Amino acid sequence: MTATPRLHTQQDLRRANLAAVLYAVVDGGPASRARVADRIGLTRTAVSTLVDDLLAAGLLAEAGLGHSGSPGRPGTVLALSDQGPCGLGAAIGVDHLAVCAVDLRGRVRARAAVDAVNRRSRPEPVLERLAGLIDDVTGQLTEAGLRPAGLCVAVPGQVVRDGTRVVQAPNLGWRDVDLAGRLPSGGGPLKVDNEANLGALAELWIGDPVCRTGDVLHVSAEIGIGSAILTDGLLLRGNRGFAGELGHVPVRRRGHACGCGGRGCLEQYAGEEAVLRAIGLDPVRAVADHPGPGGRVGYLAGRAEAGDPDVLRALRGAGTDLGIALTAAANLLDPHVLVLGGALADLAPWLLPAVEAELGRRMGTAPPLVVSRLGADGPLLGAAHAVTRAVLDDPLRTAQPTG
Amino acid sequence: MTATPRLHTQQDLRRANLAAVLYAVVDGGPASRARVADRIGLTRTAVSTLVDDLLAAGLLAEAGLGHSGSPGRPGTVLALSDQGPCGLGAAIGVDHLAVCAVDLRGRVRARAAVDAVNRRSRPEPVLERLAGLIDDVTGQLTEAGLRPAGLCVAVPGQVVRDGTRVVQAPNLGWRDVDLAGRLPSGGGPLKVDNEANLGALAELWIGDPVCRTGDVLHVSAEIGIGSAILTDGLLLRGNRGFAGELGHVPVRRRGHACGCGGRGCLEQYAGEEAVLRAIGLDPVRAVADHPGPGGRVGYLAGRAEAGDPDVLRALRGAGTDLGIALTAAANLLDPHVLVLGGALADLAPWLLPAVEAELGRRMGTAPPLVVSRLGADGPLLGAAHAVTRAVLDDPLRTAQPTG
DNA sequence: CTAATTTGTAAATAGCCCTGACGAAATGCT
DNA sequence: AGCATTTCGTCAGGGCTATTTACAAATTAG
Structure with missing residues (x-):
């Protein structure tokens, strides 16, 4: 029951094609403009302009020339940037808290975790400790010159569809906990989702x-x-x-x-x-x-x-x-x-x-x-990747020029 | 597990917007160009050109001027054509055969049905009788100046995803029956689907x-x-x-x-x-x-x-x-x-x-x-509407100028 | 060294929607 | 009746997007 996003304007078309270029690289691995064009069915010219935008936005990066042994001029290989935005993922478990950050390539760039007894605990102290971990990870990120593009939190419980409120987490003893504004999301949006959902998405994306x-x-x-x-x-x-x-x-x-x-x-x-x-x-x-x-x-x-x-x-x-x-x-x-x-x-x-x-x-x-x-790590990784996927889905919305 | 149709070209955009105009009329009822523009979020200019194409294709029809009592020039009301393409629906039940045709407005324009003992029957005689009913309905249609845009058949059994073959219909005693080319689909495509699926779609569309x-x-x-x-x-x-x-x-x-x-x-x-x-x-x-x-x-x-x-x-x-x-x-x-x-x-x-x-x-x-x-009529109506919906989804593909 | 092949870019073109403006046709007030 | 107001549909112009065509650059094959 999600309203299908209507495609009306040329901007929507552009956005869809920008995303298509990025996903061509995500799904098929680094490739030249011409190879990307073949994958998504656009012309090389069109892909060139799309890639220009994505390079300027810091989402793609040129990674030297690739030569395949076949005749013809070698293409410049395009890869997802490892300097671009990162996804912050957090997991609130019954007996632990964990946070990690992944870059667009899917590599984990920073992490932090603690054991904790969250069972039947009030939300406040849990969120406070989690905020500490997030700050820790964010610190590691900025040291490496990376910037967080948002935060997604996995919780063991039911979450409203728009992803801002925990309706019920029986094993935490939480009911109707609104997380909006209570965690440092690094400037980007904050989302909450069920750990089973995020674990499944992680398996889909990287499993x-x-x-x-x-x-x-x-x-x-x-x-x-x-x-x-x-x-x-x-x-x-x-x-x-x-x-x-x-x-x-x-x-x-x-x-x-x-x-x-x-x-x-x-x-x-x-x-x-x-x-x-x-x-x-x-x-x-x-x-x-x-x-x-x-x-x-x-x-x-x-x-x-x-x-x-x-x-x-x-x-x-x-x-x-x-x-x-x-x-x-x-x-x-x-x-x-x-x-x-x-x-x-x-x-x-x-x-x-x-x-x-x-x-x-x-x-x-x-x-x-x-x-x-991925086992028990699934929800945490899924949360982090949910953020980077949101960036890929709408590349220019959250992007900013390379420094 | 359907491959998401990628939006690449401006033609795809056009197609999506043509469909949006038609669905605005389907969902919101007859309306002027300006009203349609409000509904789908395009400008009046854009809607005008879209409507021109749809009028030429015989999918929309102008139905006089509407006046609402409010000031301003009244708009010419656009309605789905009742002269345009029709959907042929057929149902193979355990103890009956039925065929009907609906126009774009959803009205049943022709129908035929017979009791039959199809339980444990060979496919051939059943398909033959059904073909007779379809010819009957098609005849009624052409008399009224309408043309069939395709045929969809509801069967009580499992059907392969692409909709051409019955894998198994235990109560008919059918296994692996390919319907392609064995029924007169009036020039358009032939599809088969499970009766439960079509009943549900009917409820969604007209229930x-x-x-x-x-x-x-x-x-x-x-x-x-x-x-x-x-x-x-x-x-x-x-x-x-x-x-x-x-x-x-x-x-x-x-x-x-x-x-x-x-x-x-x-x-x-x-x-x-x-x-x-x-x-x-x-x-x-x-x-x-x-x-x-x-x-x-x-x-x-x-x-x-x-x-x-x-x-x-x-x-x-x-x-x-x-x-x-x-x-x-x-x-x-x-x-x-x-x-x-x-x-x-x-x-x-x-x-x-x-x-x-x-x-x-x-x-x-x-x-x-x-x-x-809709009760027991659901699958039959759903089948017929599946055809007309396919026309609405890609208006210019199956269209032809008004005679 | 030459021919063939592939890549990336530039210029011109076609398609689509938007903006702004205008005449047409209704309502409502004087 | 006459005029202002409102809304409708269309036209002209412009911007954006992708395509076509062409071409220089860079590699392999012989």
Whole structure:
């Protein structure tokens, strides 16, 4: 439900073609003007003028002459600038805070992270600590002569569609938190998005190439189980921006009551707490016993690695229920691929067989199931890249001449 | 997973603006050039030249002067031509064949239909009879001085994404049937699509206005239970074009075996056959006993109307299971509205309460549930309108001067 | 060293929309 | 009725965008 942006004026055309040039370089790698022209179907002349603008804006850079061994004059290779604007990404996790900056080439140029106990914490101190990290990263950037073009924050919760307010983040205990103006976004715009969404976008942009060839359902779990649906390279956000709530897909007709008000939700059987309970641990105590990013997940992975039968059985059970929910999703969406991301990626060796078995049993030809390449880093990287992608989408809006 | 059409040239811009003018009239009703200019954000001058082209192409027509009572020279009202190209729509149902033609204004200008027993029938005789109906309708059109701009066929089964081949239509017993060249499409292109998809599009284009304001999940059932997902006014088709298979969402962990190979699929509990079995009827015999379009559904509706407790209980049960599957879908998609279409619309009075009860029990705030305004006619109308919409999307491609 | 090939740019051209201005046709006030 | 006001549609001129055509520069192949 996004209003399709109408193409009316010649400026819109110009903007679209500027973006097309940049994406030709993003998707196909550095290339000469002539090669870019072939890729996007414009003439060399047109590409030349577009490139002139992009060079002046500091988004592209000439990187010497390329010679391919074939006859003809070699072209001057165009690459994305590594001196241009950077994207600031931040992640608010239940037990950590992280910030990073990526340049237009997608390289991480600065980062900072701390362990933190954000569970059931008030927003103010969390945002204050996060602001400190952001200032830290911004400092590193300006030292290197780079400038931030905006900030995007990944949160484990529901976010309104326009991306300024957290509606609900149960595991942080936040409700209706407006972030506008409360974090130093480096002059650019500030956006908030769900970590599952950003993890999926990261996988699309810089992860497994299979995600670029069709619709994707990207599952990710921290404590809750979320997912994101990518269609045609775009997120399906739904009416309120809450699409992808895989954790509340019913997998038992009459099952445990869930915090959402329902019964038999997947989260009650495959969520982190459910797995901890299944091996006889008190979830609340486990959080205290195994803090830090990947604390409980690392603990579970360790015991699974050691062959602990209780943990293996619990993960098999979780995988089976996840398989049921994914059957529902795959029937509804017919995705090209299913991706396990977030904390699930670290437990994939023990979850995957059960998930695949259940999918195979229930669907004639189930979509392939792959493990995220980015894992727990996905949301953070996705947030940073969301900023740089916004620059690429509208190159001259945020650009400024090279110094 | 549709390649986004890139906007490169000024011709593309022109095409987009021609379409914008037409859609301004479609969505906002007949209006003067100046009014259209206001609606789409172009200048009166630009709109004038666009309208000139559209008048010459026979897509728009001037309909006299409009006077609103306000000062100023009255504008000449522009309306879609009712002499222009028409869309031919056809529907292949399990027990009927239907064809209709709609003009650009959306009015049905010709139609033909017959009862037929297509269940488990070979494609050849069915296509032959359908071709006869199409010729009949085309004849009516040419008598009225109209010309068909293409043909779209609705089938109860899975269709490849490019819309030329039926992969599988279980209730017809068809597998891998290529329709290209086997039906008289009146010179224009021939397309095939799933009836659930076309029913949903019909609802979007000419049905309940709530479908136009956000993402929609449109459920429709003939014998199988299908659905279509509309995002941003576009169908979500999925990787192979099989998205929307609501009928195979699991609603029982260990349930009846289903033809799809799975267990506990919704279709086994809420499909037409399941309901017939639940009231003690043999589905195969019931088909023979109650033929024709709406045969079994009409029979069930009649008994429900009369207060038959068995039927009411069976429909309540089906509604409950449908509610479970819709909970899954609503959590994944966060749709703006859920629509019950197809044959379900006729049983809505008895299904709806159970569906709503289950949704309400499982979701804090469930999306509103509405009944399709078009019902069983949806797919046929959607098919016809798919053709006219294609004309509106690229006005000068298929156009020809007024005679 | 020459021919062939490819690259990048320049000049001229065509298409599209915008600005500004104008006559035409209605309303509303005197 | 007469006049000012408002709105509509069109015309002329101009700016922007991409294309066509042409050409100099730089490389490979023989």
